[in-house]
Amino acid sequence: MRRTEPTTTVRTPALTPSAPTRRVCEAARMLGMNLDEHGSAPPIEARLPLRSGAVTLITGPSGAGKSTLLRAAAVAAREDGRRIIDPDSLRLRAAPIVDLFRAPLDESLRLLARAGLAEGRCFVRRPGELSDGQRRRLRLALAMHSAARRPSCPTMLVIDEFGAGLDGASARGVAAALRRAIDDSRNTGAIVATTRDDLAPALRPDCTIELDMTGAVRTNRRRESATDRFIIEPGSGADVKRLSHLHYRAARPARIVRTLIAREAQSGELAGAAVIAMPTLNAPWRRLAWPGRYDTGDKRLDARRMNDEIRRIARVIVDPRCRGVGLAARLVRAYLDDPLTPHTEAAAAMGRWHPFFERAGMTAYHTPPSxxxxxxxxxxxxxxxxxxxxxxxxxxxxxxxxxxxxxxxxxxxxxxxxxxxxxxxxxxxxxxxxxxxxxxxxxxxxxxxxxxxx
Structure with a gap:
């Protein structure tokens, strides 16, 4: 028997229409309208899961009552003992974004990485220097940090006009980042309202409330499956060139031997790339990963073995609109599933805060300075x-x-x-x-x- 999830009935207040003014009556007469037949909209009633870990999506055209229902849901959540946070209302100081968190540096960098802002150039910028999509991700990171600082207090994120003003890829990226943040949290849920009809596959809501202009309410409490947003396929140097400006090291890696790219399944847009290259001669972690194999004392033998047995993941580049959803790890895993050599290696300055190589199945080695x-x-x-x-x-x-x-x-x-x-x-x-x-x-x-x- 399927378990029924606990829900709360949310009802919007009935509004008594104000008496029409003369100008309203004159306008209605010219349009042939009978104001007695156009009173206030009837209340909207829906059942929502107001719990931590759940995401509710309210959709419908403008004027259908989404914002009204969202406000009523926020009131119900507050009455249920939940703290309400609207990420869009958070004040952003004019300071580098890494300084906006009341947390040690390592934790701040991890929070930004989890929100899809794992880039050195982002850390030093102020909010006003970020794109609209990046600012939405920053607000999400700050909201989740605020919720995490009070773990005993259940929290509900309430976001109106979710994804408004963003292009499709950016909106889907923010939606996926929100789903991931809620899944990772122990005390936070979310309710979002939007007119967009393209966000459900990325957001994967636990409950979808669809409103229309007639006042009808349709509820779907089946969580969307984690359909693959991206297609991984072989790429070319031209693909890497298109994305290279997005990496903090813009120079092309030497001796490239394979390229994998990711495309958005929905739009076909290029979303990321992994560049595979020949190994460098010096890598201090090799002695830990493969003891004695590449440090025999015979430099020629060592070099021949490295060239025969090792390939290096030299770059992993992800479009900023698609970050924070696990795409970097997917690209690495796709290569590891069909490698050119028995051994694969990589190095990442962001590895301490954004361990996507480890999530893909690689082993990390923290080596001291040379x-x-x-x-x-x-x-x-x-x-x-x-x-x-x-x-x-x-x-x-x-x-x-x-x-x-x-x-x-x-x-x-x-x-x-x-x-x-x-x-x-x-x-x-x-x-x-x-x-x-x-x-x-x-x-x-x-x-x-x-x-x-x-």
Whole structure:
């Protein structure tokens, strides 16, 4: 026997029409209307699941009573002891978005990543510099953070005109991000109202209330199935080029051997790509992932084995409108299901906060800084340059010059550049330019990932 979900009856208040003014009567006479037959709209009654973990979608044309029903549902939820949060009413301070959360930095970055804002360029921007879709995601992240800070208090998100003003892909992305956030939460549900008819597959509501202009109410309490929004297929360099501006590292990866792309099933639009390339010579996590296999002491043997047995996932790029719904992990999993070699590896600076490689089945390896990076960082701290200052090389270099330690650091930079083949060519560069390169290497702490196919 199917279990019946507890619901609450929500009824909109009956409104007594005001007496028509003379101008109203004159307008009605010219249109041949009988005002006695056009009184107030009848009350709307519907049964909604006002519980944590449930999403209710109210749809219908403008004027059908969606907003009125939404307000009545909010009143019922509040009377049921729930805290009401309207994400669209949250005030956004004119500060970098990573500073908007009352949480440690790591937690703030994870919250943004879960909302589909896992991009370095987003973190440093202010709300006014984001797209409309990104601001909706930010408001969602802030609302969920507010709910999570009071875990013992059940919360209901109430959102009117959901998806209004967004293109199709952005609206579906925000809808999927909301569904994911509610599924991950222990104390939060959501009720949204919209005129759009394209959001149900992404939102997967537990209850859908359809209104029309006659006052009829249709209720569907069957949760939408998680139909696949994306199609994964082989891609080309042209596809990667179309998406490359969306990645913080715009340069094309070297020695590409395969490309996979994702398209939206509904629109056919390009949504993301995974770029597979040959391995680099140096990867500190290899000794942990495959002990003794690629560090035999015979450099030629090691290089031959790496080229024969390893491929690297060099880029995973997802259109911002489609982020936060697991697409990056799907692209990685699609490659791991049919790899070119027994071993696959990757590295991600965002790995600590956005572990999509792990969700795809790869194993994470958190390695300490290399010996050359550790020595350079130690020298910088010795002259008063904290590691966080490396995010702004120009300002950091000015402090170095003011400290009178530029000559000392130049020697350390030459030593640093000469310690690896990838940077040896830069050891004769202008010191400030070399310092800028070193900041990009030594400042980042990427997570390494490995996978073995059986």
């Amino acid at each position: 010996e050359r990076d550790a020595r350079l960082l130690d020298a910088l701290v010795h002259i008063g340059i904290e590691p966080w200052r490396l995010a702004s090389p120009t300002t950091a270099w000015m402090r170095i010059e003011q400290s009178g330690a530029a000559a000392l650091l130049h020697r350390e930079l030459n030593r640093w550049a000469n310690a690896a083949g990838s940077t040896r060519q830069h050891k004769a560069d202008d010191p400030q330019h070399l310092f800028r390169i070193a900041c990009a290497y030594a400042g980042a702490t990427p997570v390494g990932y490995a996978h073995t196919s059986h």
